[in-house]
Amino acid sequence: xxxxxxxxxxxxxxxxxxxxxxxxxxxxxxxxxxxxxxxxxxxxxxxxxxxxxxxxxxxxxxxxxxxxxxxxxxxxxxxxxxxxxxxxxxxxxxxxxxxxxxxxxxxxxxxxxxxxxxxxxxxxxxxxxxxxxxxxxxxxxxxxxxxxxxxxxxxxxxxxxxxxxxxxxxxxxxxxxxxxxxxxxxxxxxxxxxxxxxxxxxxxxxxxxxxxxxxxxxxxxxxxxxxxxxxxxxxxxxxxxxxxxxxxxxxxxxxxxxxxxxxxxxxxxxxxxxxxxxxxxxxxxxxxxxxxxxxxxxxxxxxxxxxxxxxxxxxxxxxxxxxxxxxxxxxxxxxxxxxxxxxxxxxxxxxxxxxxxxxxxxxxxxxxxxxxxxxxxxxxxxxxxxxxxxxxxxxxxxxxxxxxx
Amino acid sequence: xxxxxxxxxxxxxxxxxxxxxxxxxxxxxxxxxxxxxxxxxxxxxxxxxxxxxxxxxxxxxxxxxxxxxxxxxxxxxxxxxxxxxxxxxxxxxxxxxxxxxxxxxxxxxxxxxxxxxxxxxxxxxxxxxxxxxxxxxxxxxxxxxxxxxxxxxxxxxxxxxxxxxxxxxxxxxxxxxxxxxxxxxxxxxxxxxxxxxxxxxxxxxxxxxxxxxxxxxxxxxxxxxxxxxxxxxxxxxxxxxxxxxxxxxxxxxxxxxxxxxxxxxxxxxxxxxxxxxxxxxxxxxxxxxxxxxxxxxxxxxxxxxxx
Ligand SMILES: Cc1ncc(C[n+]2csc(CCOP(=O)(O)OP(=O)(O)O)c2C)c(N)n1
Ligand code: SF4
Ligand SMILES: [Mg+2]
Numbered sequence: 001x002x003x004x005x006x007x008x009x010x011x012x013x014x015x016x017x018x019x020x021x022x023x024x025x026x027x028x029x030x031x032x033x034x035x036x037x038x039x040x041x042x043x044x045x046x047x048x049x050x051x052x053x054x055x056x057x058x059x060x061x062x063x064x065x066x067x068x069x070x071x072x073x074x075x076x077x078x079x080x081x082x083x084x085x086x087x088x089x090x091x092x093x094x095x096x097x098x099x100x101x102x103x104x105x106x107x108x109x110x111x112x113x114x115x116x117x118x119x120x121x122x123x124x125x126x127x128x129x130x131x132x133x134x135x136x137x138x139x140x141x142x143x144x145x146x147x148x149x150x151x152x153x154x155x156x157x158x159x160x161x162x163x164x165x166x167x168x169x170x171x172x173x174x175x176x177x178x179x180x181x182x183x184x185x186x187x188x189x190x191x192x193x194x195x196x197x198x199x200x201x202x203x204x205x206x207x208x209x210x211x212x213x214x215x216x217x218x219x220x221x222x223x224x225x226x227x228x229x230x231x232x233x234x235x236x237x238x239x240x241x242x243x244x245x246x247x248x249x250x251x252x253x254x255x256x257x258x259x260x261x262x263x264x265x266x267x268x269x270x271x272x273x274x275x276x277x278x279x280x281x282x283x284x285x286x287x288x289x290x291x292x293x294x295x296x297x298x299x300x301x302x303x304x305x306x307x308x309x310x311x312x313x314x315x316x317x318x319x320x321x322x323x324x325x326x327x328x329x330x331x332x333x334x335x336x337x338x339x340x341x342x343x344x345x346x347x348x349x350x351x352x353x354x355x356x357x358x359x360x361x362x363x364x365x366x367x368x369x370x371x372x373x374x375x376x377x378x379x380x381x382x383x384x385x386x387x388x389x390x391x392x393x394x395x396x397x398x399x400x401x402x403x404x405x
Numbered sequence: 406x407x408x409x410x411x412x413x414x415x416x417x418x419x420x421x422x423x424x425x426x427x428x429x430x431x432x433x434x435x436x437x438x439x440x441x442x443x444x445x446x447x448x449x450x451x452x453x454x455x456x457x458x459x460x461x462x463x464x465x466x467x468x469x470x471x472x473x474x475x476x477x478x479x480x481x482x483x484x485x486x487x488x489x490x491x492x493x494x495x496x497x498x499x500x501x502x503x504x505x506x507x508x509x510x511x512x513x514x515x516x517x518x519x520x521x522x523x524x525x526x527x528x529x530x531x532x533x534x535x536x537x538x539x540x541x542x543x544x545x546x547x548x549x550x551x552x553x554x555x556x557x558x559x560x561x562x563x564x565x566x567x568x569x570x571x572x573x574x575x576x577x578x579x580x581x582x583x584x585x586x587x588x589x590x591x592x593x594x595x596x597x598x599x600x601x602x603x604x605x606x607x608x609x610x611x612x613x614x615x616x617x618x619x620x621x622x623x624x625x626x627x628x629x630x631x632x633x634x635x636x637x638x639x640x641x642x643x644x645x646x647x648x649x650x651x652x653x654x655x656x657x658x659x660x661x662x663x664x665x666x667x668x669x670x671x672x673x674x675x676x677x678x679x680x681x682x683x684x685x686x687x688x689x690x691x692x693x694x695x696x697x698x699x700x701x702x703x704x705x706x707x708x709x710x711x712x
Contacts, residue, residue, distance in 0.1 A: 031490060031493040031494060031497070031499075032486065032489050032490050032493055034486065034489075058493070058496070058497050059493065060489045060490075060492055060493040060496075062485070062486070062489055062530065063530070064482065064526060064530075065522060065523075065525070065526035065529070066522065066523075066526070068478075068479065068482075068523075069479065069482040069522075069523055069526055072475060072476070072479035072482035072483050072486065072523065073482045073483070073485055073486035073489065074486060075475050075483055075486060076450070076473065076475070076482065076483035076484055076485065076486025076487040076488075076489075076490070077486035077487060077489055077490040077493075078486075078490075079473050079483075079486075079487060080448075080486065080487040080490035080491060080494075081490065081494070081500075082489075082490035082493055082494060084486070084490070098476055099475065099476060099479065102475050102476055106475075201499075207471075208448055208471045208473055208487050209448065209471065209487065209490065209491055209494070209500065209505060210471065211446035211447070211448070211470065211471060211503065211505065214468065214469060214470050214471045214472070215471055215472075216461055216466035216468050216471075216472050216473075217471075217472065217473040217474070218461075218473050218474035218475060219461035219462065219463040219464075219465075219466055219474070220457065220458060220461055220462060220463065220474070221463045222462065222463070225463045225464070
């Protein structure tokens with residue numbers, strides 16, 4: 001591989017997030033796309049259907065009868081050596097749940113866009129990350145986007161991450177429904193050839209279509225093989241911790257936009273910090289800029305890659321902060337705090353990094369969160385850093401705490 | 406083209422011996438019959454069930470053709486994905502067209518029950534694959550639980566025979582009528598004793614540029630409670646009594662392929678299987694009667710549709 005990559009100039013456009021994803025899919029030009037519409041992902045499927053109808057993609061598009069069938073179709077297509085992609089969210093992702101594990105256990109590099117949506121009940125079509133976070137143990141690589149640009153860039157990089165020989169695992173790319181999915185945003189689209197060159201042609205290790213060298217996919221394991229096979233899968237997923245920044249670096253040389261596992265903002269000298277995933281990092285930046293203007297040292301760590309969990313990168317970035325709030329947009333109930341919070345606590349504890357750390361749940365089902373609320377989180381953190389009371393450890397942003405009205 | 410026994414015997418077996426099927430299992434007999442009827446390269450999918458478990462305990466496999474298991478309900482979609490991949494890759498010139506054929510072997514649970522929606526979708530979209538149901542009329546792999554293919558009156562572990570309920574109280578679902586309602590190019594019922602009929606049906610189905618379904622009765626000594634050497638005899642009785650009519654729906658044309666005159670009474674089929682033994686007890690005559698009436702009614706319908 002040549003390491004001289006010429007930076008290319010893209011075209012700056014304004015697109016809704018769903019259309020940005022659809023553009024990326026068109027440029028990737030997968031062999032098979034199977035998908036089922038669900039708000040707020042629908043526009044991706046509609047747009048791709050248009051590309052298919054106009055003949056601008058080589059893709060065979062399968063308009064399946066359910067999300068379960070969408071992923072099942074992708075499993076068959078991917079095992080057959082095709083580059084297979086899909087998109088879903090919320091209830092659709094939940095319906096796929098069983099097959100998420102089949103796809104990763106079979107080591108199939110399927111790429112899926114997830115336009116994050118809450119899970120019923122109550123029925124709600126707006127955004128939070130409960131759908132995707134609830135699949136965190138399914139063995140997929142999980143990336144999340146803050147902006148339209150990142151949503152587009154992530155999908156393109158995901159193809160390379162999933163198909164990397166040291167990884168060979170399905171990858172999902174989260175993007176907030178409506179906030180990004182249906183909102184116009186500015187982004188730079190790469191030239192088609194640049195994308196096709198970046199993702200290059202997929203050469204599968206094994207193919208179900210190879211009748212000269214027949215392979216059995218999905219044999220059943222007894223106790224003696226299941227655990228060792230899962231152990232290998234673990235290895236593949238952990239390899240993504242190395243591969244994701246490598247691909248992000250290569251993508252950076254092509255576009256000028258470099259990607260890693262996490263992204264700090266004003267963190268170096270920050271006394272207190274928010275850790276957050278996804279689109280609300282934007283509002284957090286606004287809050288930080290306001291407080292910095294008043295001379296208050298606050299910062300943020302945005303987590304781009306949630307699976308595999310980048311424990312080292314997070315611990316290193318947070319080291320030295322006096323107090324940290326981890327903000328989760330998921331209704332994972334019944335834990336000491338939300339999932340990102342508990343995992344960060346464990347990462348810090350095992351590295352002997354001591355700091356005050358609290359958990360917030362925010363923005364479920366599209367609940368609006370404004371920069372002032374992030375400023376309030378920072379003010380609470382500053383009090384805690386100065387010896388104020390840390391309880392309650394788990395809090396609800398925008399809503400009253402237990403016992404308050 | 407007439408199918409000759411000598412030709413079949415000279416063909417390479419695509420399902421290796423040494424798998425873990427029970428003695429007398431019809432599933433593996435049917436798979437071999439189906440595979441022997443197809444010339445050229447084949448790709449196979451199976452859902453969770455007896456066939457999958459007996460043929461692929463890692464690190465062994467009985468399959469000499471490419472094979473995939475995904476889950477219990479979705480073999481049709483999974484193989485439709487592979488078939489779509491094939492079309493896409495050939496169209497793009499990424500692989501050559503070798504005339505691959507695609508076959509699913511799925512149990513009745515996977516077909517009549519949990520997988521029906523997926524099969525419906527695959528047929529409606531016109532994927533080019535043959536779906537063979539290995540119909541042993543219950544969930545055998547998990548210990549003989551009822552399915553919607555289980556016949557009226559049958560004992561299973563979830564339709565036990567008790568003081569209040571005498572086995573399964575519903576007749577089986579009519580799968581072929583359901584798939585025929587999709588305007589599927591080819592659908593048929595078959596049974597392993599009638600191997601020439603079965604293999605001819607497979608050849609018709611596989612030649613079609615579209616979906617096809619063949620529902621094959623698959624006697625199971627374990628679940629039906631018969632001796633392991635009676636598999637084929639019971640298969641034959643099922644056709645002779647009309648408990649399992651052999652017919653096809655070829656591009657909308659219904660045709661009875663076997664019309665025994667006279668048809669034997671269903672009691673002969675029921676008597677041969679332990680799963681129906683309670684029906685021979687006094688007080689249960691009405692169930693046998695109802696069973697016979699259902700057969701007569703279906704037969705009359707089939708005859709009139711075959712005109
Ligand atoms: C989603 C799901 N539900 C239930 C099961 C358990 N299960 C595995 S095989 C099977 C029955 C298979 O019956 P059938 O399809 O008739 O095949 P057979 O074993 O009789 O050949 C069941 C219930 C499963 N594997 N997956
Ligand atoms: S239980 Fe029945 S269907 Fe399953 S392997 Fe044994 S005989 Fe065959
Ligand atoms: Mg069965």
